[in-house]
Amino acid sequence: MSTSSVFHTVPSDADVVIIGGGVMGVSTAFHLAETGVDRVVVVERGDLGCGSSGKPIGGVRAQFSDPLNIALGSRSLRAYQDFPHRPGADIRLDGVGYLFLLTSAEQAADFETSVGIQNGLDVPSRMITPREARRLCPYVSTEGLVAAAYSPADGHARPGLVVKGYADAASRAGVTFATHTAVTGIDTSGDRVTAVHTDRGVIACATVVCTAGAWSGQIGGLAGIDLPVRPVRRQLAFTEPLTPPAPRIPFTIDFSSSAYFHNSDDGLLFGLADPDQPDGFDTTWTPEWLELFRAAVRHRAPALAGMRTTGGWAGLYEVTPDHNALIGRSGKLHNFLYATGFSGHGFLQAPAVGEIMRDLYLGRTPCVDISPLSADRFRAGSEIRPEAHVV
CATH class of the missing domain: 3.30.9.10 (D-Amino Acid Oxidase, subunit A, domain 2)
Structure with missing residues (x-):
């Protein structure tokens, strides 16, 4: 993708470091940049969209069994329908229904x-x-x-085109994409993350957002945070x-x-x-x-x-253990945000979740109450009813 850049060194500091350049990471980057957040760096160990977001076709739907997932799916579906205008790309959305x-x-x-x-x-x-x-x-x-x-409102689209559309728009707005760059460590002090270590240098940062998909458990582990993703x-x-x-x-x-x-x-x-x-x-x-x-x-x-x-x-x-996402802010490290564990529903919820991550960063009230999706729910024993394990 045109936004992918192989860095000999990464920027020395950033306001936000997003770890993971799949659809969730680029959606978050786009929504932050659109709002005027400066100095956003997306760190991706391969090419953008090389993980789960690289699948050939992704379903988009609002047919879920609980109001929270319905709201995330419905809001995202509307965003995908508007994608040719914002951010501006053809994603081959086909409203064939589910x-x-x-x-x-x-x-x-x-x-x-x-x-x-x-x-x-x-x-x-x-x-x-x-x-x-x-x-x-x-x-x-x-x-x-x-x-x-x-x-009849549901259907499918092309995740690769969505990743490219969000990433191109974010790049135009000033987001830095450091591809082929692996995260090797995370520094903390007290209740905050202070820096992200990569194989191309250290990035001092004010906020970290983990959107590392299947690798999120490992990223959380670097910061001492339990993200139960397998x-x-x-x-x-x-x-x-x-x-x-x-x-x-x-x-x-x-x-x-x-x-x-x-x-x-x-x-x-x-x-x-x-x-x-x-x-x-x-x-x-x-x-x-x-x-x-x-x-x-x-x-x-x-x-x-x-x-x-x-x-x-x-x-x-x-x-995740209950097949529902992990979205929120760490109670242990207050500038560590996460959006992961979507259990097959990440692509269809990515636009809405990008908005939510933007709002969490800015201290705004998100469009839906995401407190039930906190990673702490497993420690507290308040799992959500499992969603059916289908795409």
């Missing part, structure tokens, strides 16, 4: 409750019949399908070009298995969360994983099970 396929009365009841909450927050989701689900997505088999939940590999695959072309379908998820699929260029994209995937930073794509997906869709979308694929991709989820 379709959850439900195979039990219990699932249908839970989703009906969630749809009621969503509707109360102006999200146009609705419960639909199996026949309607098949009309929206002709690949779906209605056998054994009890109901479905659909929101890395978990997730894999996806692409079909070969389809003839005739695939119909335009929603982002479709079989809720029972977590198998999902949607349009991707001239074919389809397949994904599924392997429940037996061990923790770790391995991002090797293993074609054998595809058999899990095929087994899951043979009954729910049988035509997909026989489609040929041309390759795939593996990346990392940053997972």
